[in-house]
Amino acid sequence: MTIEIERGSVARPALSRCISVAPDEFARDHWGRQPLLSPASSLPGDFDDLFSERAVDELITERGVRTPFIRMAQEGSVLAPSAFTAPGGFGAEVGDQASSEKVLAEFAAGATIVLQGLHRLWPPLIDFTRRLIDDIGHPAQVNAYVTPASSRGFDPHYDVHDVFVLQIAGEKHWRIHSPVHPDPLRDQPWGDHRDAVAREAQNPPVIDAVLRPGDALYLPRGWLHSAEALGGTSVHLTVGVSAYTRADVVRALVSTLGDVPALRSSLPLGVDLSDPEALRPLVDETVAELVRALTAIPDAQDVEANEVAPAGFRPADPAATVSRRLAARFADATRPEPLAPLATVDAIAALAADSAVRWRGSLAARIEIAGERVRIVTPTKTVALPAEAELAVRRLHEGALGADSASGGAVTLADFPGLDLADAIVVARRLLREGILVPVG
Known part of the structure; x- marks a missing residue:
């Protein structure tokens, strides 16, 4: 017997933060087809909880960011790393950490700061990106573009991945043109069609709009775009989606x-x-x-x-x-929800009837019942338990799929169906240690 997995929920809560239409309408009319401009007034909230200007300064000054997690560009050309990095000094003998002095000098002179891979660096974006991946079913990553006043950033071009643009601070003028090479694959970059891109960029844009804080823009891969900051520093997030084709x-x-x-x-x-x-x-x-x-x-x-x-x-x-x-x-x-090693070990040592656990977020798995064993098969391992644990495993997994959303999928050990407390502790200990479950509270 096999328990099938569904991915995401009907509401698609992370995706719904980025679009002004219902998810079903977005899937039918926009995904991979047409851009969608979503003003802040039509979205459920702003993006202040995800990123900010203060976060940019913290990453550059306090987090020891290194290349390739930071790069800079001026008038469409990428700067050499030596222009904005320096050795980390005693105790951090690396040669490519962001230098706050050099970054300041280049930024003040008009260069754009690009912070890459924020879905692996910045906690709010780690969680948001993981949930967005659950909603869309395709891998995603997040970059931040920090542009000084009147900087035009990169020349008109297209990306080989879909993007969601989330405006964080300041204003940015976007011009969107129709594709010259629809649905490009990864090995079909815009430079292969440079002349056609330049010609199309001279035509009237499909979208000509200024994004302000809280606005969002979706662009399918292949759509031409360029942007210019207006009146002050602009910060926006670009969520890149590597759509399977x-x-x-x-x-x-x-x-x-x-x-x-x-x-x-x-x-x-x-x-x-x-x-x-x-x-x-x-x-x-x-x-x-x-x-x-x-x-x-x-x-x-x-x-x-x-x-x-x-x-x-x-x-x-x-x-x-x-x-x-x-x-x-x-x-x-992609990656499932991160594990907290110290907190997990402490939780294992303190398991009791009122201890609460839940399925690890975004963990891809299938559950099989074979003879006297229930098997949980993940991308990295197979965990086998006695068949008596089937109901408990099913209950925990259903919570991860949203069947128990009122409690966030958490189940106390006393409520493990089909198991007494001693067996529930054994099952919870094993699944916590294997990274299938995470402690709650």
Whole structure:
């Protein structure tokens, strides 16, 4: 028996902070299709809890930020790291920490500060990004752009990932133009279409707007954009979303074809690769073999231990093969809720009837019942417990999916269904130690 996992909730609370329309409408009309400008008045709140000008100063002066977590740009050109970094001094013998003096000098001269990877550095954004990933089902990361007055930042360009722009402080004038290369892949940067980008940037923009604190903007990948700070320092967050594509589905399928003998065979001796007509019968035959292979994918019993297979996985099932491979890739690209080692060890030592625990946030897993064991399979491990723990595991997992939102998914050990207190303590201790559960309170 398998318990299937749903990702996110109907409300999609993190996503709803960034868009002025209902999530279903956004998914239908905007995701990967059209930009969406969301004024602060149409959003549930501002972004002051996520980031601020004070946070920028703290990161530069007190957090020992190093490259590549910080970079700077002037008039569209990236500065050499030596222009804004310096050795850390005694006790921190590194050569690329942000130098507050150099950063100040470059910023005062008009350079933009870019703080990268804030989803790994700044606690409010660590939590927000993890929840947003739950909502959208694609990996995401966060950068901050701190632009002095009247600086134009980067020239018109497009990104190879979707972005949500969240205006934190100041004002920034954005100009958005239609794509010249729709839905670009990672290996199709805007520089490959530089002339077309420059021509399109001369046309009237699709969106010509000033973003003020609390405003948000969604841009699908490929849409051209440029921005200029107005009247003072501007701070905005760019949430980059690395959307999986149909090309990823094709790659996942094609990656299985090395197990097909007919497709491993050598091309004919003396084949003329420069003659399309000579190759045509061979290509037609290979395409036919490819179609046959994709409808009879080899048995996947060799699934690596760190790959999360979907519920009901069956051999020779193309959808299951794609799901397994993309789920493994997603798990590699994202992180579940961080664990607190000291607090967890202390909680384990103090477990009692009134101790509360919950499922670790954003932890991808499947739950299987096999014989006398219940197994929790995560991207990094499989944890097996006696079958008697099934109801408790199910209750905890349902809380993570929002079925017990009133208590945030927390369950006290006294309320573990199907277990007495002694067994509940054993199960909680094991799952806390394995990083499946986290303590509450």
